[in-house]
Amino acid sequence: MxxxxxxxxxxxxxxxxxxxxxxxxxxxxxxxxxxxxxxxxxxxxxxxxxxxxxxxxxxxxxxxxxxxxxxxFPSLEDVVEMFDVMAEIEALCGRYAARRLAQADRLAMGDALRACEDAASIPDVEAYYRANHDFHAAIYRASGNRFLANEAERLHRRLKPFRRLQLRVRGRIPESLAEHTRIFEAIVGGDEAAVSCELRRHIAVQGDGFADLVAGYRAAVTGAKGAARARRPA
Amino acid sequence: MxxxxxxxxxxxxxxxxxxxxxxxxxxxxxxxxxxxxxxxxxxxxxxxxxxxxxxxxxxxxxxxxxxxxxxxFPSLEDVVEMFDVMAEIEALCGRYAARRLAQADRLAMGDALRACEDAASIPDVEAYYRANHDFHAAIYRASGNRFLANEAERLHRRLKPFRRLQLRVRGRIPESLAEHTRIFEAIVGGDEAAVSCELRRHIAVQGDGFADLVAGYRAAVTGAKGAARARRPA
DNA sequence: GCACAAATTCTTGCATACAAGATTATTGAC
DNA sequence: GTCAATAATCTTGTATGCAAGAATTTGTGC
Incomplete structure (x- = not known):
């Protein structure tokens, strides 16, 4: 920061x-x-x-x-809960952004979106991952509420390992990019309802996304050294 | 906890x-x-x-x-931002609660609401303040999302000094109680839209509420020892 | 061989000593 | 008298030592 x-x-x-x-x-x-x-x-x-x-x-x-x-490690249940909240926080950021978009924020979002397009066209997963973060961070800031932006950034960071695994799912990147484009347009168009809806769907863990998350979660957990050897008592 | x-x-x-x-x-x-x-x-x-x-x-x-x-100290701007986010978080908790209310949570909310009524009828500001917290905490837990409940609790706590001052505003307690009753009924009735709307209005800083907040904020800040003697550089 | 108790060992919580960066005071040049 | 450079002082950051609580091992009775 x-x-x-x-x-x-x-x-x-x-x-x-x-x-x-x-x-x-x-x-x-x-x-x-x-x-x-x-x-x-x-x-x-x-x-x-x-x-x-x-x-x-x-x-x-x-x-x-x-x-x-x-x-x-958060449990799978914890992760699902966090993604639920993240989806709502992002939707809120998007709504605020659509309502009171400043010129500088619009440019920042546009730049980040273009970086996403570049990374997706190669395609370069790592670069897309970074550009994805920048795009979302630009939305947080565009909300015009610094406290909200900080909270969003914090949660985004906390979910980092799980999102990363989701992006690796086959065909997810083009889909993600298309969603970004729609989100950007809805914000610029000032359509709060559309932004909210698009962002919620973009983040939320539902349908196929849930299966992807579960797979990713298992990979993250069993991939970790030794894995779930000692479960916590509580 | x-x-x-x-x-x-x-x-x-x-x-x-x-x-x-x-x-x-x-x-x-x-x-x-x-x-x-x-x-x-x-x-x-x-x-x-x-x-x-x-x-x-x-x-x-x-x-x-x-x-x-x-x-x-958070600036007045910070406080307004935090209340904005708090209103949305509470609305989200309420929506979830209305969607999937468990029996135990319904009882907890009912008990807390009755405690609010008792405190308001005396009236006892301190007791109402505590009962108010319990009522909101019950909604957080009723959301069925522990992560969300924790975040809500954290933010509620952070806003403690400012909410306390708001409640002291003349006539605010009966009004607050009436809102609680409507919120409770909307949750029990499963009316997500109504809950969301009622909670947002209950928490949000707007209209007269803004003037009350500003007055409360000034009281909190100048009431503090020495007050704004040394302003931070940033 | 098993259960329980005592003692040993290990780990954390806290106090204190010391080092290094930041702040304030002092000295000297102009 | 003002400004700058330097020295003295103060405060934080880190290391280390010690004490107390937790875990583990050993010993004893049955």
Missing amino acids: QDRSDSRRTDRIREALEEMIVEGRFADGERLDEVSLSKSFGVSRTPLREAFQALASSGLVEIRARRGTFVR | QDRSDSRRTDRIREALEEMIVEGRFADGERLDEVSLSKSFGVSRTPLREAFQALASSGLVEIRARRGTFVR
Whole structure:
């Protein structure tokens, strides 16, 4: 978001751990050992513990008092719930954007849409993935509500590993691009109802999308190191 | 939410500081001094710093690297934005609740509504305030989406100081109660559109409500110790 | 061989010491 | 007297040590 010099070890480690968790380098329920991790990062336990706190607040790990810190994969049910909420948040952003679109935001969305088209025509999944994020982020900002935009960005980030797997589904990219185009046009046209409807459908997990998500979820979970070895008690 | 033994000093201090900030015991932009606070709490800087991290993640303070931790009042604009989002989140909870209301949730909402009626008939502002929270929390849970319920609860909490001031506005309580009754009936009746509409209007800052909010906001900000002495740079 | 209790070991929570960056005060040139 | 450069001070960031709670192992009785 901001420039944040990130000279602190705490920040560096938080980012590294976040990446590792999202990439599935730990198993679900695995305990993150302060001592061994601090050794492998070459720092003391202090910045590590601070990083744990930050990760806990974004839901990636769970700190249990005097027990330790455990990586927490959302359950399939959790993921479905999060996508439901994401769809509504996106629809809300889109509605606001359609209502009060500023010139600068329109240009940003247009640029991002063009980047999507370029990536889809190659096709380059990684590039599309990035362009997809930029397009959605542009909609968040176009909502004109910074608080909403931040919340949307946060949730988008949290769903990152699952969305990524969805995009790999055969034929999903052209479809996604077509939806983007319709969304963009509806926003520019100021058609709130259409934007809301299109975005909800674009994000929502329903029909075939649900099967894709389940497949993607299983891949993400079993792909993670060791996989669901230790299930959490709660 | 859970039982959380909270035997840790970090948790105790986080709660205490949260309360102090929300109650306006610090000025906007005031730096929270680690040394003097740790002395006044009778602990070392370590648990204090961990508490700061937690407060930062809920937006109550801002940690600037190597500068310190500063209490951050949301601006009036921020508050309006948050209420806008809150209204939509609540409407979403209500819609879900109307669609798939479970018996247990219906009873919980009914109990909370009755508590609102009791508090309004005395009238007891503090009791109404608590019952109001319980009623809304019951709707969140009735949504059947735990993630959504958690997010709603989080945002509700963040808006606590401003809502409290709104309720003090003359004649607001009977009006609020009438709205609650309509909301409850619409949910039980399964009328999604009506629930959505009623909840949005119940929460939203518009018309007279905006003037009330502005007045309440000014009271909250100037009521806080010293008030807007040091404005933040950004 | 099993169950339960005691002791040992391990891990986290907290305090404290030290290092490094930021801030303020001081000195000197003009 | 003003400005800039430098020194002194203060504050945060990190490392380390110690204490207390949790987990594990060992020992004992049956």
